[in-house]
Amino acid sequence: MFFQEPELQYEVTVEDPDPHFAKLLQQAIGGQEGEMRVALQYMFQAWALPEEFEAYRNLLMETAAEELGHIEMLASAVTKNLRGSPKEMREETEETAAVAAAMTGQNPRQYLSSGLSAMPVDSNGVPFTGAYIAASGNLAGDLYANVMAEATGRTLATRLWDYTDDPGMKDMLSYLIARDTMHQNQWLEALESLDDPVPVPASFPQEQENQDVNYTFISTRREEQPNPEYPWTQGEAPDGNGTFSYAAEQPGDGEVIAPDPDPSTYNNPNDVDD
Known part of the structure; x- marks a missing residue:
């Protein structure tokens, strides 16, 4: 009102x-x-x-x-x-x-x-x-x-x-x-x-996260870089539940290949009539 x-x-x-x-x-x-x-x-x-x-x-x-x-x-x-x-x-x-x-x-x-x-x-x-x-x-x-x-x-x-x-x-x-x-x-x-407001949502069980990367700063540079030792690459995280670390490269795996398209979408440029 x-x-x-x-x-x-x-x-x-x-x-x-x-x-x-x-x-x-x-x-x-x-x-x-x-x-x-x-x-x-x-x-x-x-x-x-x-x-x-x-x-x-x-x-x-x-x-x-x-x-x-x-x-x-x-x-x-x-x-x-x-x-x-x-x-x-x-x-x-x-x-x-x-x-x-x-x-x-x-x-x-x-x-x-x-x-x-x-x-x-x-x-x-x-x-x-x-x-x-x-x-x-x-x-x-x-x-x-x-x-x-x-x-x-x-x-x-x-x-x-x-x-x-x-x-x-x-x-x-x-x-x-x-x-x-x-x-x-x-x-x-x-x-x-608030009690434990971070990470948001704090109610999600953190053990369900990927524990290998949940406090890791990942560099996306092509050439491997040393740890710059910034506050966000080392030391305790603000939420108190983990310690920051540094990864010089991204995990990387798999190929960027799309499955074959549905014929009804006409997405295949090589699809031609005989």
């Missing part, structure tokens, strides 16, 4: 409207690093958790709802950057599509399809896709995915912060960057609270 209040989670102001920056902000809405991605990701992860994981379900849903508020903030910022453009620019850019693109660099669809409003697309106008969402049903794996999602989102927000000189936009992005900091840390802390 959701409720809504007619106010933004954090105030959004634009002092110097910039249609081009509105286009860039779209990435933070509907892009692979955007808020639509994390909001839906956290929801679907939460909905998969059984009753005994109520604390984690609540953590995910609280954060998902917060991310919905971030979408609203960014949509407001896009609209203010588009509709607040100077009147002189609007009149000149309305003359031809070429002048409009040259003057504003905005996505034409923001005018043609949404009437100078935000859209569920990225900065190139590509619609948001659920393929961005990671929700495996395994809590540990999903929490790792969440750390990555917040890391890429924070990277995007910092680049947007550097790009703009508008004080209002910098203030909004500073807030979003700070929340990304919190979210990265909360997911890491949640991982620490």
Whole structure:
């Protein structure tokens, strides 16, 4: 169940409207690093958790709802950057599509399809896709995915912060960057609270793995290379269940030969009529 209040989670102001920056902000809405991605990701992860994981379900849903508020903030910022453009620019850019693109660099669809409003697309106008969402049903794996999602989102927000000189936009992005900091840390802390979260899934019996390679870094170089003695080629593995080792070559066996094709597929180039 959701409720809504007619106010933004954090105030959004634009002092110097910039249609081009509105286009860039779209990435933070509907892009692979955007808020639509994390909001839906956290929801679907939460909905998969059984009753005994109520604390984690609540953590995910609280954060998902917060991310919905971030979408609203960014949509407001896009609209203010588009509709607040100077009147002189609007009149000149309305003359031809070429002048409009040259003057504003905005996505034409923001005018043609949404009437100078935000859209569920990225900065190139590509619609948001659920393929961005990671929700495996395994809590540990999903929490790792969440750390990555917040890391890429924070990277995007910092680049947007550097790009703009508008004080209002910098203030909004500073807030979003700070929340990304919190979210990265909360997911890491949640991982620490799990018993033996790695390797994911930790519930799979490791004795069923191939014991010859489960902690071996395998070199794929043509020429045999010596062990570089990196942390991931020697010493105890982070899960505490094994010791890293190094293999200078891949196991290698068998031939890459496909079985004969089914005649009904017409895959055989040598199959000719007499």
